[in-house]
Amino acid sequence: MAAHTPRTAGGASGARDLRETAHAAQVRELTAAGALDDPHWRAAFAAVPRHVFVPYFWTGRGAGHERLWSEDPDPERRARWLRGVYADAPLATRLRDGELLSSSSQPSLMARMLEALGVRDGDNVLEIGAGTGYNAALLCHRLGADRVTTVDLDEEITESARSHLAALGYRPAVVTGDGARGCPSRAPFDRIMVTCTLPRVPYAWLGQCRPGARILSPLSTGLIALTVRDSAPGFAEGRFLHTPAYFVPLRGATAAPPDRDASPHGVPYDLVDNERFRFLLVLTAGVLHPREALDLWRREDRPARERFGVTVTPEGQWSWLDDPRGPYTWPLGP
Known part of the structure; x- marks a missing residue:
């Protein structure tokens, strides 16, 4: 992402102009790359600025993590933060003891997932993995906040997401709980969108779906799009999209640990x-x-x-x- 940030900017007004310019450039780049063919999602990305949801992020690995944030007194570091926020890249937003707990997904992947979700006006959507709240905000813009539910296991994550969403006037249901169990109190759902990778599909989700609902979820290193059949209760089937996808694993009581061996023994x-x-x-x-x-x-x-x-x-x-x-x-x- 080539969001050029000048060294000088006239206070708060100048900073706002830089952020708006970087945001507009991102939307143009995603559109040019074919990630925003649907005009509804193009309008949503244009209306929802990513920087509101990523006031800081972490770069590097291991002991070399560096925190970049929007209020850093160093203008060069602030510029790096802004370039990072509007780059087409995932951003680590929450770490604990060096472990990645939550991130802001790559915008082009988010756009392709939202288009693949196939939402229609009036659909109720459940998002598993609240993250920063950015994805929920895009859904709110498209469908209305009353149609959106987002769930995360970590109370710090849901509280932060709720705050980010409210800053832009969006107030969907932000629920702290085990995403593998869904959200029965807000069911039934027409779409379930998952932003964390799974070892298998939690069966509880199917019982919270209307017939014909779609579940879009990371699995292995891809995205599976399942359709809940109306002719067979508790049955869903579908194919993987061509898109590669790598997400933070689902956490929770019913999320199995990644204990199966996928190391390439004997592979060239x-x-x-x-x-x-x-x-x-x-x-x-x-x-x-x-x-x-x-x-x-x-x-x-x-x-x-x-x-x-x-x-x-x-x-x-x-x-x-x-x-x-x-x-x-x-x-x-x-």
Whole structure:
């Protein structure tokens, strides 16, 4: 993102102008990149400034973390903060003992997920993972705050998100609780959008959905789009989008720990970081040995994400290649 920040600016008015300029440039760049084809979401991104939701973020790793914030007395550091906020990149917004707890997702990925969610006027949406509140604000602009519920396990995160949203006049339901359990008191939902990665799909969500509802969630290193069937209670099925996605893991009582082995034992070095193969490796971890996954991947002509899908039923859930009742199926999660 090439938001050029001059060294001098005339006080509060100048700072506001810089932020507005950087915000407008981001919307233009996302539109030019094809991430904002839907005019409703283009209007939402233009109306909701990201800097309100990211007053500070962390850069670096391990002991080298550095905090950049909007009120830093050093103008160069403030400029770095502004460039970071309006870059098309994820930002670490909350750390605890060096562990990433919450982040602001990459704006282009957020835009593509919102478009893939397929919301319609009047839809009720549940967001799992409140984060900074930025995504909830975009949903509020599109649907109205009374149609939006966002849930997070951490009270500090929900309180911060609530404050950010209120600063722009948005007051959706911001709930502190285990996202894996959904939000029964606000159900039923037409759409569920998840902003944290899962080992499997919490079954409680299906019971809180209207027939025909869509659930869009990170899984493995991709995004699964499930449709809740009206002909079979408690049944949902769908395919992965082509988009890669990496999110902070879901936390909570019913969120399984990532204890399945996805290390690439016996895999050629040049494939260790292959995006398509890594997706299959993580999806089938604990079920297929990495060498078996590699043999399948080669035999099936290096399948892209969209050839894979997931089925959720009262009896269990599984991922599959090409056909949910075909020869290649694998149970999901423990």
